[in-house]
Amino acid sequence: MAATERHIRRRTERPAAAPAKAPARPRAIVDFRGVSKRYSSGDIGLDEVSFAIQPGEFVFLVGASGSGKSTTMRLLIKESEATEGTITVAGRSLDEISRRRVPYYRRNLGVVFQDYKLLPNRTVYDNVAYALQVTGGSRREIREKVPDILRLTGLSLKLHSYPDELSGGEQQRVSVARAFVNHPPLLLADEPTGNLDPETSIGIMQLLYRINRTGTTVVVATHDVTMVDRMRRRVIELAEGRVVRDERVGGYSAREETTEDLGARLWGDVE
Amino acid sequence: MSFGFFFREAVRALKRNAVPSFAAVATVLVTVLILGVFIPMVQATTGAANEVRRKVIADVYLKSDAKQADVDRVKRIIETQAPHVGSVQFVSKQQALGAEREAGRGDYYDLLGSNPLPDTFRVTPDEPDNIGQVRDALAPRSPSGGRTVIDPAIDEVRNREEDTAKILSVTRVVKLTMALLAALLVIASLLLIANTIRLSLYARRREVEVMKLVGATDWFIRWPFVLEGVMVGVMGGVLAVLLLGVIKVAVVDPLAADFALIAAPDTMNFPLLIAILLLASVGVSALGSGLSLRRFLRV
Numbered sequence: 206m207a208a209t210e211r212h213i214r215r216r217t218e219r220p221a222a223a224p225a226k227a228p229a230r231p232r233a234i235v236d237f238r239g240v241s242k243r244y245s246s247g248d249i250g251l252d253e254v255s256f257a258i259q260p261g262e263f264v265f266l267v268g269a270s271g272s273g274k275s276t277t278m279r280l281l282i283k284e285s286e287a288t289e290g291t292i293t294v295a296g297r298s299l300d301e302i303s304r305r306r307v308p309y310y311r312r313n314l315g316v317v318f319q320d321y322k323l324l325p326n327r328t329v330y331d332n333v334a335y336a337l338q339v340t341g342g343s344r345r346e347i348r349e350k351v352p353d354i355l356r357l358t359g360l361s362l363k364l365h366s367y368p369d370e371l372s373g374g375e376q377q378r379v380s381v382a383r384a385f386v387n388h389p390p391l392l393l394a395d396e397p398t399g400n401l402d403p404e405t406s407i408g409i410m411q412l413l414y415r416i417n418r419t420g421t422t423v424v425v426a427t428h429d430v431t432m433v434d435r436m437r438r439r440v441i442e443l444a445e446g447r448v449v450r451d452e453r454v455g456g457y458s459a460r461e462e463t464t465e466d467l468g469a470r471l472w473g474d475v476e
Numbered sequence: 477m478s479f480g481f482f483f484r485e486a487v488r489a490l491k492r493n494a495v496p497s498f499a500a501v502a503t504v505l506v507t508v509l510i511l512g513v514f515i516p517m518v519q520a521t522t523g524a525a526n527e528v529r530r531k532v533i534a535d536v537y538l539k540s541d542a543k544q545a546d547v548d549r550v551k552r553i554i555e556t557q558a559p560h561v562g563s564v565q566f567v568s569k570q571q572a573l574g575a576e577r578e579a580g581r582g583d584y585y586d587l588l589g590s591n592p593l594p595d596t597f598r599v600t601p602d603e604p605d606n607i608g609q610v611r612d613a614l615a616p617r618s619p620s621g622g623r624t625v626i627d628p629a630i631d632e633v634r635n636r637e638e639d640t641a642k643i644l645s646v647t648r649v650v651k652l653t654m655a656l657l658a659a660l661l662v663i664a665s666l667l668l669i670a671n672t673i674r675l676s677l678y679a680r681r682r683e684v685e686v687m688k689l690v691g692a693t694d695w696f697i698r699w700p701f702v703l704e705g706v707m708v709g710v711m712g713g714v715l716a717v718l719l720l721g722v723i724k725v726a727v728v729d730p731l732a733a734d735f736a737l738i739a740a741p742d743t744m745n746f747p748l749l750i751a752i753l754l755l756a757s758v759g760v761s762a763l764g765s766g767l768s769l770r771r772f773l774r775v
Contacts, residue, residue, distance in 0.1 A: 316690075
């Protein structure tokens with residue numbers, strides 16, 4: 206995949222950003238320290254949550270509805286602010302970012318949502334190009350990067366379609382393409398497969414994995430049990446706003462069952 | 477690339493949201509049209525009212541034996557001691573008699589053998605409403621209820637009380653009503669345009685939210701909306717002005733020859749009216765778009 210290779214090359218040319226050759230104590234790209242979030246209604250979104258994610262990791266954030274996954278994501282994109290504790294992203298505390306600087310911070314993130322959040326009035330091409338136009342990208346840059354990323358995401362034939370002419374899986378691919386076109390160091394996905402059938406979900410996960418392989422840190426909030434079990438990546442489980450489990454290589458649940466067995470069982474449930 | 481990009485974005489938005497855009501243009505068109513008709517009407521009416529009010533004057537009659545020195549002194553007193561004097565016109569005995577003769581009443585005066593008409597100063601106040609103060613200054617009320625005069629040469633100061641009171645109250649009501657109507661109309665237009673813009677923005681608030689999540693700055697999002705507002709304003713305004721032009725040429729101009737009210741001298745000229753209407757329509761819709769967006773930018 207040309208785009209991926211080019212991206213890898215670009216990353217390895219910049220040694221500081223290369224996660225593979227990270228120093229012995231690598232600096233965490235995401236660092237939560239005693240983070241709490243209380244909503245004005247009195248509900249607790251997060252309660253004293255601490256974890257660190259290293260550059261290049263692929264992390265699943267799992268938990269039931271209301272466990273704090275979405276709150277975590279919202280805090281990370283600075284859509285809301287933590288009540289207590291500090292969140293550090295790429296060495297920068299989110300408290301220090303003023304309201305006016307938030308757009309610039311967000312340009313260093315790729316964000317994928319369950320409901321895709323595409324611009325309905327733009328074609329696939331323009332949707333992806335918008336992420337570059339926002340940063341003041343030149344037309345040449347756009348012409349060079351957008352087709353590349355659309356090829357990577359398998360949308361080459363849908364360039365001029367509008368979002369409402371695409372299937373859910375295709376829309377989510379556009380959303381991933383838009384999130385990744387700036388080659389952000391961190392990609393956040395909030396329930397990226399929440400609206401998709403299992404087959405399509407696999408495609409999206411493969412895409413996220415491929416992006417992860419280029420060195421981008423990927424954090425996926427999900428309750429897609431099958432997917433988590435099959436991917437066998439790091440899993441952070443939240444329950445009622447607390448971290449209840451953090452495994453290097455984990456399944457969706459902490460049961461003593463091989464992931465293959467569980468996967469088979471779950472596939473059986475789904476189909 | 478900025479301006480070109482924002483411009484293309486605005487055009488794209490107008491095209492892709494044809495129905496709300498059309499609604500906004502139509503709103504601007506209708507309000508500008510109404511204002512364009514109403515503003516000259518208000519002006520003509522107040523102009524006519526002012527014309528009537530200009531007839532409010534105070535007459536200062538001198539004693540019939542007043543000498544030239546008395547006349548000069550009284551003139552100086554009126555000009556220096558009375559407040560709110562707009563202009564003073566002197567009508568001598570002879571001029572007054574001449575006026576009577578012209579009116580065809582010369583014979584009666586010939587019968588009298590002498591000229592009984594006094595020298596008179598016609599004092600026009602700077603504002604018609606100040607007529608009372610002028611009179612009070614020249615002929616202060618005495619404690620006993622009557623009036624004294626401030627100079628022995630003055631016989632009497634009159635301001636044709638009946639007429640004055642009527643003129644003042646009627647024209648005041650007319651002017652107030654017109655001002656009130658104009659204010660209401662302007663407020664209604666502003667609300668109408670602001671609401672139409674708000675509705676079309678509300679339909680696109682998700683779009684704004686997405687833009688913010690991708691890292692667009694507020695002004696990056698706002699400029700296309702402001703430009704869109706400018707275009708809506710220009711389209712609505714130009715259409716309305718064209719219609720107004722047609723109405724003026726086809727209806728008003730032929731009538732102006734026959735009706736004094738329409739030809740009233742105080743109405744502003746057409747190019748100025750057009751310029752004001754266009755500026756207002758563009759300004760209101762651009763500002764409306766930019767400001768209404770603020771609510772949706774809080775993501």
